[in-house]
Amino acid sequence: MDTRTVRILLLSDFNMGVFSALLHHDGDAPCVTAQAAPFGQILQTILDEKATLWGQAFDAAVVWSRPEAVSEDYADAREGKPFSPDRIREQVDAFCAAIRILQGRIPTVILPTWSAPYDAQHSGLMGMHAETGLSLTLMRMNMRLSENFKDGRGIFILDAHRWIHAGGGEAFDPRLWYMGKIPFGQPVFQQAVADIKSALRGLRGMSRKLVIVDLDDTLWGGIVGDLGWPQLRLGGHDPIGEAFADFQRGLKALTRRGIVLGIVSKNTEEIALAAVDQHPEMILRRGDFAGWRINWEDKAQNVAALVSALNLGLQSAVFIDDNPRERSRVREAFPEVFVPDWPADPMLYRKTLDGLGCFNMPHVSEEDLHRAQMYAHEQQREGLRTSAPSFEVWLKTLALTVSVERLDAENLRRAAQLLNKTNQMNLRTRRLTEAELLRWSEHPRRRIWAFRVSDKFGDLGLTGIASVECGDAEAEVSDFILSCRAMGRKVEETMLHYLVRAVRPMGIRRLNAVYRPTEKNKPCLEFLDRSGLAAGEEENQYYWTLNQDYPLPDGIHLEDRTHLRS
Amino acid sequence: MMESVKLAVQDALKAINAMRSVEDAIPINEESILVGDSGILDSLELVVFIASVEQKLGDAGGRDLRLADTMLSPNGPWTVRTLTEYLCARLADA
Numbered sequence: 001m002d003t004r005t006v007r008i009l010l011l012s013d014f015n016m017g018v019f020s021a022l023l024h025h026d027g028d029a030p031c032v033t034a035q036a037a038p039f040g041q042i043l044q045t046i047l048d049e050k051a052t053l054w055g056q057a058f059d060a061a062v063v064w065s066r067p068e069a070v071s072e073d074y075a076d077a078r079e080g081k082p083f084s085p086d087r088i089r090e091q092v093d094a095f096c097a098a099i100r101i102l103q104g105r106i107p108t109v110i111l112p113t114w115s116a117p118y119d120a121q122h123s124g125l126m127g128m129h130a131e132t133g134l135s136l137t138l139m140r141m142n143m144r145l146s147e148n149f150k151d152g153r154g155i156f157i158l159d160a161h162r163w164i165h166a167g168g169g170e171a172f173d174p175r176l177w178y179m180g181k182i183p184f185g186q187p188v189f190q191q192a193v194a195d196i197k198s199a200l201r202g203l204r205g206m207s208r209k210l211v212i213v214d215l216d217d218t219l220w221g222g223i224v225g226d227l228g229w230p231q232l233r234l235g236g237h238d239p240i241g242e243a244f245a246d247f248q249r250g251l252k253a254l255t256r257r258g259i260v261l262g263i264v265s266k267n268t269e270e271i272a273l274a275a276v277d278q279h280p281e282m283i284l285r286r287g288d289f290a291g292w293r294i295n296w297e298d299k300a301q302n303v304a305a306l307v308s309a310l311n312l313g314l315q316s317a318v319f320i321d322d323n324p325r326e327r328s329r330v331r332e333a334f335p336e337v338f339v340p341d342w343p344a345d346p347m348l349y350r351k352t353l354d355g356l357g358c359f360n361m362p363h364v365s366e367e368d369l370h371r372a373q374m375y376a377h378e379q380q381r382e383g384l385r386t387s388a389p390s391f392e393v394w395l396k397t398l399a400l401t402v403s404v405e406r407l408d409a410e411n412l413r414r415a416a417q418l419l420n421k422t423n424q425m426n427l428r429t430r431r432l433t434e435a436e437l438l439r440w441s442e443h444p445r446r447r448i449w450a451f452r453v454s455d456k457f458g459d460l461g462l463t464g465i466a467s468v469e470c471g472d473a474e475a476e477v478s479d480f481i482l483s484c485r486a487m488g489r490k491v492e493e494t495m496l497h498y499l500v501r502a503v504r505p506m507g508i509r510r511l512n513a514v515y516r517p518t519e520k521n522k523p524c525l526e527f528l529d530r531s532g533l534a535a536g537e538e539e540n541q542y543y544w545t546l547n548q549d550y551p552l553p554d555g556i557h558l559e560d561r562t563h564l565r566s
Numbered sequence: 567m568m569e570s571v572k573l574a575v576q577d578a579l580k581a582i583n584a585m586r587s588v589e590d591a592i593p594i595n596e597e598s599i600l601v602g603d604s605g606i607l608d609s610l611e612l613v614v615f616i617a618s619v620e621q622k623l624g625d626a627g628g629r630d631l632r633l634a635d636t637m638l639s640p641n642g643p644w645t646v647r648t649l650t651e652y653l654c655a656r657l658a659d660a
Contacts, residue, residue: 017610021585169625173617179634180613186581 004431006200009106010036011045013069015181016224019189028197029206039181040069044096060203062196063099064160065074067114067141070095075136083219085137086533092141098102099559103154107230107433109202111149112160113142119487130241146151151395152363153433156199187269195281198391202360205420208338210312211254214321215272215294219284220244221346224275225267235281240346245565248283258368259359260310260375263292264302264319290375299326300333310375311484313423313520365414367461374485379455395490396555398455401560402464402494405442407448414462415450418481423520425487425527427480428515440478445470449562450481451495453486460486467493468503468511475503477513480524490553492527498558500550505527508546515540571653574622575646578615585611602643611636623653631656655657 008023010016020034037045037053042065045051050497068075071091073083103109116138116397127135147157163184165169175298177183216223221233221240235245253262261284276286291309293302299321307317314336321327322342331339341350367374381398388394396561407415416434423429434439441448451464463483468475476565477499482492500511514532515525517540530549533542544550552558576594583591593604599605600615601657607615616633624630631653632651638643 002644015610018585018614021610025585025587078582173621175617175620176613179617180610182613186584186614186618190584 004058005031005033006204007057007199008032008034009053009061011061011063011065011102012036013040013042013065014183016040016064018182019064019192022186022189022193023196026197028194030197030200031205032197032200041173042069043098044097046102049535054105059202060110061106062110062112062319063110064100064192065095065114065259067116067138070114071141073295077132077137080325083137085131085140088137088141089144090396092144095150096145098379100150103435107154107436109155111145111155111157112163112192113145113157114138115160115164119417122193131157134230137566154433156362158192158195158199160188160192162193166191166435172336186406191440197358198357198526199360203362203420203433205422206415207314207360208292208318208358209311209316209421210260210262211251211306211318211320212264212306213251214299214323214326215263215267215275217322218320218342218349219248219263219280220275220279221501225271226547228281229271229275230284232275232279234279234391240269241281241333243347243349247346249354250350250353252283253289254359256369256415257359257364258371259290260290260312260371262306262310263289263294264299264306264321265292265294266299267294269294284512287376288372290372291379298329300330303330303337304334311487318356320353363413365417367414370459370461373456374460377460378485380457382456386559390552395553398457398489398555399557400453400455400489400491400555401557401559402491402522403452403454403561405452405462405564406449406496406562407437411450411462412438415448415457415465418462418465419479422481422483424484424523425480425482426518426521427477427523427524428516429518430479439563443466443469445506446478449490449498449502451482451498453489453491461554464491464495466499468499470503470506473508473511477511480513487523490556491532493551493553493560494556496531496544497550497552498560500544500546504546504563510541510545512536512541514538516544568650570626571623571657572618573652575648575650577589577622578618579646581603581618582607582615583613585614587590598646598648599607600644600646600649601637605643623657 009550010020016036016039020036021034023034029380036380042063045053068078073087073090073091077083098110099109116135123134123542127133128137146157148156163166167185167187170187173185176185213219221244222231224232233241233244235241274283276282279288291306291308295302302315305315307314314334317325318338318340320340320342327339327342330337331392338358339354340352343349384397385394388397405411412434416432416437417436420431422468446467446469448465448467450462451461451466453463463486465479465481467479469478481494482495513528515528517525533544536543579592579594586592601609603617616637620631620633
């Protein structure tokens with residue numbers, strides 16, 4: 001997780017002072033410093049290669065423009081003049097071309113969609129006319145914008161209509177426009193700040209990955225231990241039952257985006273799981289949960305135990321419980337866990353879940369889609385580990401295969417996700433966007449590899465990244481990253497074996513790894529200490545001399561697929 | 567009437583404080599000088615403040631008032647108290 005202050009450049013054709021101040025003083029992570037370019041000069045600023053702004057390093061840019069400033073023809077349309085849809089498309093494309101230039105300088109660009117000014121929102125019967133409708137024209141402009149950046153690499157479009165909806169009657173105030181060239185009311189900017197912060201958290205690996213839910217009166221209505229599962233309020237022709245079912249649908253939808261579910265409930269496990277398994281209206285079943293702690297112990301301790309069992313950090317977890325005392329207990333015990341205030345009315349559960357804004361992610365990878373299944377496989381592995389006579393026997397029984405790929409268009413997204421999310425087995429905790437990672441790898445003396453792990457239970461997916469920067473005779477490991485789900489199975493040693501093998505043909509005689517400590521990457525230090533690498537001359541430096549191979553662990557099959565894709 | 571005016575002014579100051587750090591928050595008391603010598607609102611905040619007060623009074627059913635010319639005039643300084651009194655007087659005239 002990257003908690004650095006994010007430096008943002010604001011480019012706009014209106015006064016961003018209010019937005020900038022709200023963004024700067026907002027208390028939610030990450031901290032932001034915002035600098036506004038002179039307003040009304042978006043294209044001039046972007047196209048001026050010598051502008052002093054470019055001497056500064058920005059992490060992200062927010063380019064918030066008005067449609068009438070981007071497209072002269074749209075401005076004409078607003079005034080009832082003839083306009084050309086083709087020219088509007090060209091004007092949008094020209095704007096998008098400038099945004100691509102900007103992204104060459106700033107890795108992440110956020111574009112709010114265009115919205116109608118207060119005087120153009122209601123064009124009545126003609127608004128959606130197929131040729132001349134002003135509302136339709138604006139929709140098409142936004143669609144064109146979206147199509148231009150559909151690959152999602154570093155340029156993200158946020159839906160400003162959501163913000164305007166949130167602003168209600170205060171969304172537009174002509175006084176603000178005429179006095180200050182501020183097109184929106186403060187509630188719009190406040191919602192924009194919330195969404196942009198959420199987006200930044202998602203892009204920097206700070207999104208939550210695990211939702212832990214209570215059962216009674218949270219996942220269903222009623223106390224299962226008292227009523228028995230057939231009497232629970234869930235689904236059916238009952239508004240409260242429907243609301244609980246809809247809340248479960250919301251949680252299920254999160255699992256399809258890679259969010260993991262867990263249960264912490266004060267109940268008798270057998271009785272509670274019978275309800276999960278047998279109630280005909282349950283949307284979530286046992287297989288949807290990566291783990292549970294259903295007992296009569298302290299919930300805070302159960303939350304910690306479950307998070308630990310899933311190899312996640314407390315900062316990854318959200319805890320949802322209808323009981324304010326339990327929420328307060330978990331909040332006090334573990335401030336890192338996000339414990340949202342929860343409404344008493346079950347009919348507000350789904351709305352509250354959908355509004356949490358803590359699950360933002362730039363895209364959903366193949367690994368995300370199968371995460372719950374992966375945890376189920378993990379439980380099977382752990383079961384086998386308990387019964388195996390030794391670690392070595394267990395490892396051999398797993399029949400691990402590690403396959404190596406070069407970084408390419410197909411795995412870039414997942415590689416960047418792993419780079420930005422992994423905390424524990426992470427040598428230097430570098431955080432880079434997809435575009436930055438790709439740019440870094442294009443240097444002729446740099447190499448980056450992605451490692452996939454599978455075993456007899458299933459595919460763990462792309463779980464490792466290693467990269468090196470080569471000098472004449474020595475190479476520095478830039479990244480050494482392994483997802484916690486593959487840690488402790490000799491995959492780390494296999495990655496080192498491959499690195500040594502791969503850099504030797506480049507004339508490298510020594511491979512150095514300098515550990516950069518963070519609050520969370522001690523497991524990486526522990527691995528380095530037991531890895532057999534020699535301690536270097538510098539603090540936290542380890543190295544391997546390439547006059548010998550780094551041994552490939554017994555029982556692991558290494559598959560080199562670097563020659564298969566380009 | 568006095569209460570709704572006070573509320574409008576307080577809400578407007580809260581909107582300004584959302585744009586400031588906690589340490590720099592404007593104290594919401596009657597003698598806070600808003601505009602004039604030692605005035606605490608910068609030009610952007612003054613715009614937001616005026617728009618907010620006008621909107622809140624309009625929403626509360628008061629007469630539409632234009633504050634911009636008044637608050638930018640040399641009749642200041644405007645404190646929370648003098649502004650509230652001025653607004654009450656204007657609304658009473660309506």
